[in-house]
Amino acid sequence: MAASRTALLVVLVSALLVLAVAAATVPAPAVPALVARAPAGGDEDPLNGLTARHLLIPVKGFPRKALRDNFDERRGLRPHEALDIMAPRGTPVVAADDGRVAKLFRSVAGGIAIYQFDPDERFTYYYAHLDHYASGLVEGARVKRGEVIGFVGTTGNAPANAPHLHFTVFRLGADKRWWQGKAVNPYAFLNES
DSSP: OHHHHHHHHHHHHHHHHHHHHHHHHSOOOOOOOOOOOOOTTSOOOHHHHHHHHOEEOSBTTOOGGGOOOOTTOEETTEEOOSEEEEOOTTOEEEOSSSEEEEEEEEETTTEEEEEEEOTTSSEEEEEEEEEEEOTTOOTTOEEOTTOEEEEEBOOTTSOTTOOEEEEEEEEOOTTOOTTOOEEEOOGGGEEOO
Protein backbone atom coordinates (compact mmCIF):
# COMPACT_ATOMS: atom_id res chain seq x y z
CA MET A 1 0.00 0.00 0.00
CA ALA A 2 2.78 2.44 0.94
CA ALA A 3 4.70 1.57 -2.23
CA SER A 4 1.68 2.34 -4.42
CA ARG A 5 1.18 5.69 -2.66
CA THR A 6 4.84 6.53 -3.17
CA ALA A 7 4.60 5.57 -6.86
CA LEU A 8 1.48 7.71 -7.27
CA LEU A 9 3.21 10.65 -5.57
CA VAL A 10 6.23 10.30 -7.88
CA VAL A 11 3.93 10.29 -10.94
CA LEU A 12 2.03 13.36 -9.72
CA VAL A 13 5.19 15.34 -8.91
CA SER A 14 6.68 14.37 -12.30
CA ALA A 15 3.52 15.53 -14.07
CA LEU A 16 3.59 18.86 -12.22
CA LEU A 17 7.23 19.41 -13.16
CA VAL A 18 6.50 18.63 -16.82
CA LEU A 19 3.61 21.13 -16.77
CA ALA A 20 5.76 23.80 -15.10
CA VAL A 21 8.56 23.36 -17.67
CA ALA A 22 6.05 23.38 -20.53
CA ALA A 23 4.41 26.54 -19.22
CA ALA A 24 7.78 28.25 -18.92
CA THR A 25 8.76 27.40 -22.50
CA VAL A 26 5.54 28.41 -24.27
CA PRO A 27 6.18 31.74 -26.01
CA ALA A 28 4.30 34.65 -24.54
CA PRO A 29 1.76 36.34 -26.78
CA ALA A 30 2.65 39.71 -28.21
CA VAL A 31 2.17 42.53 -25.76
CA PRO A 32 -0.77 44.70 -26.79
CA ALA A 33 -0.21 48.40 -27.13
CA LEU A 34 -1.55 50.28 -24.15
CA VAL A 35 -3.72 53.26 -24.82
CA ALA A 36 -4.85 54.94 -21.67
CA ARG A 37 -7.34 57.74 -22.04
CA ALA A 38 -7.58 60.69 -19.76
CA PRO A 39 -10.69 60.44 -17.61
CA ALA A 40 -13.37 63.11 -17.75
CA GLY A 41 -12.06 66.20 -16.04
CA GLY A 42 -8.67 66.07 -17.81
CA ASP A 43 -6.65 64.31 -15.09
CA GLU A 44 -3.98 61.97 -16.39
CA ASP A 45 -4.80 58.26 -16.16
CA PRO A 46 -2.40 56.79 -13.56
CA LEU A 47 -1.74 53.82 -15.85
CA ASN A 48 0.02 56.22 -18.23
CA GLY A 49 2.45 56.85 -15.39
CA LEU A 50 2.91 53.13 -14.87
CA THR A 51 3.65 52.67 -18.57
CA ALA A 52 6.27 55.41 -18.37
CA ARG A 53 7.96 53.68 -15.42
CA HIS A 54 9.26 50.92 -17.78
CA LEU A 55 9.04 48.26 -15.06
CA LEU A 56 11.68 45.54 -14.95
CA ILE A 57 10.72 41.86 -14.83
CA PRO A 58 11.44 41.31 -11.12
CA VAL A 59 13.22 37.96 -11.47
CA LYS A 60 16.84 38.42 -12.50
CA GLY A 61 17.54 37.09 -15.98
CA PHE A 62 13.95 36.03 -16.69
CA PRO A 63 13.22 36.44 -20.43
CA ARG A 64 10.12 38.35 -21.54
CA LYS A 65 9.18 35.57 -23.98
CA ALA A 66 8.84 33.11 -21.07
CA LEU A 67 6.53 35.41 -19.07
CA ARG A 68 2.98 34.04 -18.75
CA ASP A 69 -0.06 36.21 -18.14
CA ASN A 70 -1.86 34.24 -15.41
CA PHE A 71 -3.33 37.31 -13.69
CA ASP A 72 -6.94 36.39 -14.51
CA GLU A 73 -6.64 32.71 -13.59
CA ARG A 74 -8.61 31.51 -10.58
CA ARG A 75 -7.07 30.05 -7.44
CA GLY A 76 -9.95 28.06 -6.02
CA LEU A 77 -12.79 30.49 -5.44
CA ARG A 78 -10.73 33.66 -5.67
CA PRO A 79 -9.10 35.50 -8.57
CA HIS A 80 -5.30 35.23 -8.71
CA GLU A 81 -4.66 38.91 -9.59
CA ALA A 82 -0.90 38.42 -9.90
CA LEU A 83 1.75 36.87 -12.12
CA ASP A 84 3.56 33.74 -10.99
CA ILE A 85 7.09 33.83 -12.37
CA MET A 86 8.60 30.35 -12.08
CA ALA A 87 12.32 30.25 -11.28
CA PRO A 88 14.74 28.09 -9.30
CA ARG A 89 14.78 28.61 -5.54
CA GLY A 90 17.30 31.29 -4.63
CA THR A 91 17.12 33.18 -7.94
CA PRO A 92 17.54 36.90 -7.17
CA VAL A 93 14.37 39.01 -7.07
CA VAL A 94 15.02 42.59 -8.15
CA ALA A 95 13.10 45.82 -7.65
CA ALA A 96 10.85 46.37 -10.66
CA ASP A 97 11.21 50.13 -10.25
CA ASP A 98 12.85 52.77 -8.11
CA GLY A 99 10.98 53.39 -4.89
CA ARG A 100 10.75 52.77 -1.17
CA VAL A 101 10.17 49.59 0.81
CA ALA A 102 6.79 50.22 2.43
CA LYS A 103 6.59 46.95 4.38
CA LEU A 104 8.45 43.70 4.95
CA PHE A 105 5.65 41.26 5.67
CA ARG A 106 4.96 37.62 6.49
CA SER A 107 1.58 35.98 6.01
CA VAL A 108 0.04 32.54 5.71
CA ALA A 109 -0.82 33.07 2.02
CA GLY A 110 2.09 35.17 0.75
CA GLY A 111 4.82 33.93 3.07
CA ILE A 112 7.82 36.22 3.11
CA ALA A 113 6.83 39.29 1.10
CA ILE A 114 7.79 42.85 0.22
CA TYR A 115 5.50 45.80 -0.47
CA GLN A 116 7.35 48.54 -2.37
CA PHE A 117 6.00 51.97 -3.27
CA ASP A 118 6.81 53.49 -6.67
CA PRO A 119 8.60 56.89 -6.52
CA ASP A 120 5.30 58.83 -6.62
CA GLU A 121 3.58 56.47 -4.15
CA ARG A 122 0.68 55.93 -6.56
CA PHE A 123 1.41 52.18 -6.86
CA THR A 124 2.62 49.36 -4.64
CA TYR A 125 4.65 46.48 -6.07
CA TYR A 126 4.04 43.21 -4.21
CA TYR A 127 6.66 40.44 -4.21
CA ALA A 128 5.61 37.21 -2.40
CA HIS A 129 6.66 33.61 -1.65
CA LEU A 130 10.25 34.78 -1.16
CA ASP A 131 12.83 32.42 0.31
CA HIS A 132 14.42 35.33 2.17
CA TYR A 133 15.10 39.06 1.91
CA ALA A 134 18.33 40.55 0.60
CA SER A 135 20.82 41.19 3.38
CA GLY A 136 20.30 44.60 4.99
CA LEU A 137 16.87 45.28 3.45
CA VAL A 138 14.72 47.26 5.89
CA GLU A 139 11.37 49.02 5.85
CA GLY A 140 11.72 52.56 4.56
CA ALA A 141 14.82 51.75 2.50
CA ARG A 142 15.11 53.42 -0.89
CA VAL A 143 15.67 50.86 -3.65
CA LYS A 144 16.74 51.27 -7.25
CA ARG A 145 15.29 49.51 -10.28
CA GLY A 146 17.23 46.23 -10.71
CA GLU A 147 18.56 46.13 -7.12
CA VAL A 148 18.37 42.69 -5.49
CA ILE A 149 15.73 42.79 -2.75
CA GLY A 150 15.05 39.10 -2.14
CA PHE A 151 15.22 35.58 -3.47
CA VAL A 152 12.66 33.26 -5.10
CA GLY A 153 11.18 30.67 -2.76
CA THR A 154 8.08 28.75 -1.73
CA THR A 155 7.00 30.38 1.53
CA GLY A 156 3.33 30.87 2.35
CA ASN A 157 0.88 28.74 0.39
CA ALA A 158 3.23 28.14 -2.56
CA PRO A 159 3.78 24.43 -3.34
CA ALA A 160 7.16 23.30 -1.99
CA ASN A 161 8.13 21.86 -5.38
CA ALA A 162 7.23 24.98 -7.41
CA PRO A 163 9.44 27.92 -6.44
CA HIS A 164 8.23 31.16 -7.97
CA LEU A 165 7.74 34.87 -7.45
CA HIS A 166 4.13 35.98 -7.02
CA PHE A 167 4.17 39.57 -8.33
CA THR A 168 1.49 42.17 -8.75
CA VAL A 169 0.91 45.91 -8.76
CA PHE A 170 -1.70 47.69 -6.65
CA ARG A 171 -3.05 51.11 -7.59
CA LEU A 172 -3.19 52.97 -4.29
CA GLY A 173 -6.03 55.09 -2.99
CA ALA A 174 -5.60 58.60 -1.60
CA ASP A 175 -4.77 57.17 1.85
CA LYS A 176 -1.66 55.35 0.48
CA ARG A 177 -2.21 52.13 2.46
CA TRP A 178 0.40 49.61 1.28
CA TRP A 179 -1.95 46.69 1.99
CA GLN A 180 -4.93 48.07 0.06
CA GLY A 181 -5.44 49.04 -3.52
CA LYS A 182 -6.86 47.87 -6.81
CA ALA A 183 -4.84 45.07 -8.40
CA VAL A 184 -3.42 46.00 -11.81
CA ASN A 185 -2.20 43.30 -14.19
CA PRO A 186 1.57 43.97 -14.51
CA TYR A 187 2.05 41.75 -17.59
CA ALA A 188 1.95 44.48 -20.24
CA PHE A 189 4.20 46.79 -18.20
CA LEU A 190 7.15 44.43 -17.62
CA ASN A 191 10.40 44.62 -19.58
CA GLU A 192 13.67 42.67 -19.65
CA SER A 193 15.87 45.74 -19.23
